Amino acid sequence: MNRRNFLKNSAASSIASLIPFNFTLANNNTSNISDKVLVVLELSGGNDGLNTIVPYADDMYYKHRPNLGIKKEDLLIIDDHFGFNPGVVGLEHLYKEGNMAIFHGCGYENPSFSHFTSMSYMHTAAPNSGEEYGWLGRLADNMAPASYKNLLINIDKSQSLAVRSQNHVPIVFDDPNRFQRQGIDIQKNLLDTIGVSDDQVPHNKTHEYLLQLSQGANDSSNLISKAWSNYERKVDYGITAVDLDKITALIESDFPARLYYTSFRDNAFDTHVHQANVHRRLLSYASDAIRGFMEDIDRIGKANEVILLVMTEFGRRVPENTSLGTDHGAAGPMFIIGKNVKGGHYGKISDLKNGLDDGDNINFTTDFRSVYATAIDGWLNINSENILKKQFETFDIFSGTV
Numbered sequence: 001m002n003r004r005n006f007l008k009n010s011a012a013s014s015i016a017s018l019i020p021f022n023f024t025l026a027n028n029n030t031s032n033i034s035d036k037v038l039v040v041l042e043l044s045g046g047n048d049g050l051n052t053i054v055p056y057a058d059d060m061y062y063k064h065r066p067n068l069g070i071k072k073e074d075l076l077i078i079d080d081h082f083g084f085n086p087g088v089v090g091l092e093h094l095y096k097e098g099n100m101a102i103f104h105g106c107g108y109e110n111p112s113f114s115h116f117t118s119m120s121y122m123h124t125a126a127p128n129s130g131e132e133y134g135w136l137g138r139l140a141d142n143m144a145p146a147s148y149k150n151l152l153i154n155i156d157k158s159q160s161l162a163v164r165s166q167n168h169v170p171i172v173f174d175d176p177n178r179f180q181r182q183g184i185d186i187q188k189n190l191l192d193t194i195g196v197s198d199d200q201v202p203h204n205k206t207h208e209y210l211l212q213l214s215q216g217a218n219d220s221s222n223l224i225s226k227a228w229s230n231y232e233r234k235v236d237y238g239i240t241a242v243d244l245d246k247i248t249a250l251i252e253s254d255f256p257a258r259l260y261y262t263s264f265r266d267n268a269f270d271t272h273v274h275q276a277n278v279h280r281r282l283l284s285y286a287s288d289a290i291r292g293f294m295e296d297i298d299r300i301g302k303a304n305e306v307i308l309l310v311m312t313e314f315g316r317r318v319p320e321n322t323s324l325g326t327d328h329g330a331a332g333p334m335f336i337i338g339k340n341v342k343g344g345h346y347g348k349i350s351d352l353k354n355g356l357d358d359g360d361n362i363n364f365t366t367d368f369r370s371v372y373a374t375a376i377d378g379w380l381n382i383n384s385e386n387i388l389k390k391q392f393e394t395f396d397i398f399s400g401t402v
Contacts, residue, residue, distance in 0.1 A: 037257075050362075055350075141165055231248070252300045264286055
């Protein structure tokens with residue numbers, strides 16, 4: 001056996017653990033695939049929901065936040081109880097157009113105040129369970145159990161647990177012009193060894209799969225680079241697009257992905273100190289990017305096919321802290337935005353007088369998985385119980401044109 005064959009066989013053995021447990025070679029089983037696209041945006045760090053959607057009509061808000069409480073006259077008023085943070089002009093526009101659903105009090109029982117733990121619960125949609133696959137990964141498995149190519153995209157420096165799948169290999173990239181297969185260095189090196197030439201003859205089904213994986217990554221890289229080079233941004237996304245422009249480019253190119261995950265990175269929304277100006281600025285960046293994305297999706301003629309779900313790992317404690325910031329909390333709002341969304345308030349509004357726990361955290365009134373279920377059942381027309389492993393309440397937020 002020559003060195004080259006030895007390397008190929010060794011690599012195939014070494015990365016057998018990479019192969020999805022129930023993998024089959026790619027085919028065209030797309031029974032649950034439609035034209036509808038779900039995009040998820042994570043606001044990492046724990047966004048302060050109370051200073052995003054401000055309950056200005058509740059006196060307890062100002063009692064708990066004598067310094068951080070935003071005055072009514074400074075808010076973007078949307079009704080007789082709530083006003084948006086003055087930084088979220090983009091979201092205000094979408095809400096007043098009737099395209100933004102606000103879900104109040106989203107959380108779960110026995111909340112964790114750890115970024116890592118709580119985010120893992122949000123990623124898996126399975127708190128305190130040890131679940132190893134992400135909710136979008138399980139959704140992908142349900143949509144296309146037989147390895148439909150390029151179904152799942154994660155734009156980030158590293159793969160999120162949310163997209164970890166039993167049967168799919170998510171495409172993970174940061175820079176479309178420098179896209180590479182994601183994974184630890186040894187795995188990438190071994191996969192590159194597997195794909196050293198185009199004329200390799202598979203030695204077995206494992207090797208055949210790995211060859212397809214290597215070639216598929218190269219093909220995906222070329223498609224992504226081409227989509228990005230062909231994309232011309234004609235809409236203002238603000239200071240930062242939060243990678244949403246990259247998703248627009250792929251959707252415009254008719255890339256086959258139906259599930260996208262991206263984030264406002266680096267725990268940006270973890271506002272423990274001097275929160276007011278920082279939080280307003282962060283919200284303005286995210287809000288402008290979201291509005292730009294929705295306008296861009298409309299520009300390319302895909303507005304009836306795309307919704308955006310916005311989440312964070314937890315809210316913040318109700319009282320301000322002594323550093324003029326807020327500490328890790330529990331429940332907070334989530335959003336679903338789209339042309340076919342019936343905008344408004346959903347779920348029970350949090351009670352700041354009688355609805356707090358012993359740590360001055362908002363008790364959840366909406367299980368966050370109900371928002372996931374609403375997107376899965378109502379938008380994708382897939383039984384969410386198969387993905388979330390339990391039946392959760394869903395909200396009637398989609399118009400009859402869906």
